[in-house]
Amino acid sequence: MVRYLMAGDSHLVVEFGQNINPTINQQVHALARCLTEQELPGLKEVVPTYRSLLVSYDPLLLSLHDLKECCNRCISSIADICKQIREIVTIPTLYGGQYGVDLAGVAREVELSEQDVIKIHTAVIYPIYMIGFMPGYPYLGGLDERIAVPRLKTPRTQVPAGSVAMAERQTGVYPIPSPGGWRLIGRTPLRLYRPEQMPPVLFRAGQYIRFCAVSVEEYLCLEELVKNNEYVPDIMTEEVL
Numbered sequence: 001m002v003r004y005l006m007a008g009d010s011h012l013v014v015e016f017g018q019n020i021n022p023t024i025n026q027q028v029h030a031l032a033r034c035l036t037e038q039e040l041p042g043l044k045e046v047v048p049t050y051r052s053l054l055v056s057y058d059p060l061l062l063s064l065h066d067l068k069e070c071c072n073r074c075i076s077s078i079a080d081i082c083k084q085i086r087e088i089v090t091i092p093t094l095y096g097g098q099y100g101v102d103l104a105g106v107a108r109e110v111e112l113s114e115q116d117v118i119k120i121h122t123a124v125i126y127p128i129y130m131i132g133f134m135p136g137y138p139y140l141g142g143l144d145e146r147i148a149v150p151r152l153k154t155p156r157t158q159v160p161a162g163s164v165a166m167a168e169r170q171t172g173v174y175p176i177p178s179p180g181g182w183r184l185i186g187r188t189p190l191r192l193y194r195p196e197q198m199p200p201v202l203f204r205a206g207q208y209i210r211f212c213a214v215s216v217e218e219y220l221c222l223e224e225l226v227k228n229n230e231y232v233p234d235i236m237t238e239e240v241l
Contacts, residue, residue, distance in 0.1 A: 015052040029206040034074035048205045088208045090234035094219040095186035102183040126209045136175035136193035136201040143169045155181030162188045189223035
């Protein structure tokens with residue numbers, strides 16, 4: 001059951017449920033797309049999260065009643081507007097060693113080889129539930145339970161930009177250097193947050209990510225392309241049957 005919650009006098013939260021799951025998240029993104037397509041006067045921004053949508057609006061131009069009515073119309077047709085095409089962004093990743101200092105420990109903990117952990121991690125196409133924590137940080141669902149491990153007991157004070165990490169049933173990529181408590185299993189040479197460009201973030205909530213293992217040589221080559229602004233992101237579109 002959908003709930004409407006006020007967040008001040010110019011924000012509305014549309015909540016679809018209490019759990020984190022792909023179906024609820026797809027409904028959140030479907031509503032976000034539908035509202036954006038309406039081009040409502042006074043609609044300022046929509047921000048999708050795991051299970052709800054934050055709608056920012058100007059109450060002088062758009063009444064709360066009219067906004068809710070528009071949401072209701074979108075929600076009533078949500079089965080039809082749920083996206084049938086998905087965009088998949090490939091993230092080249094160098095696993096293990098100095099680039100993924102926790103990979104060996106994760107492998108021991110789950111009683112698999114490092115190569116098996118890499119194979120399992122790269123086998124999944126991960127939905128981007130939302131962007132949060134810091135600019136461009138993707139919260140990804142669907143991590144295989146065979147390689148699920150808890151967060152570090154003591155977070156690191158500094159995690160390098162591009163670090164591919166995981167904790168519990170989630171995985172993600174650190175876009176900028178920051179503290180962090182997730183297990184570091186690899187690193188990508190891609191710049192996920194580029195404040196000098198528009199849009200400044202490489203991907204958006206509602207897309208999907210596929211990790212692709214690369215060698216040291218491939219990593220260094222890609223790093224050079226990124227540094228020279230010559231790298232073109234690998235984004236594939238496929239139909240969802």
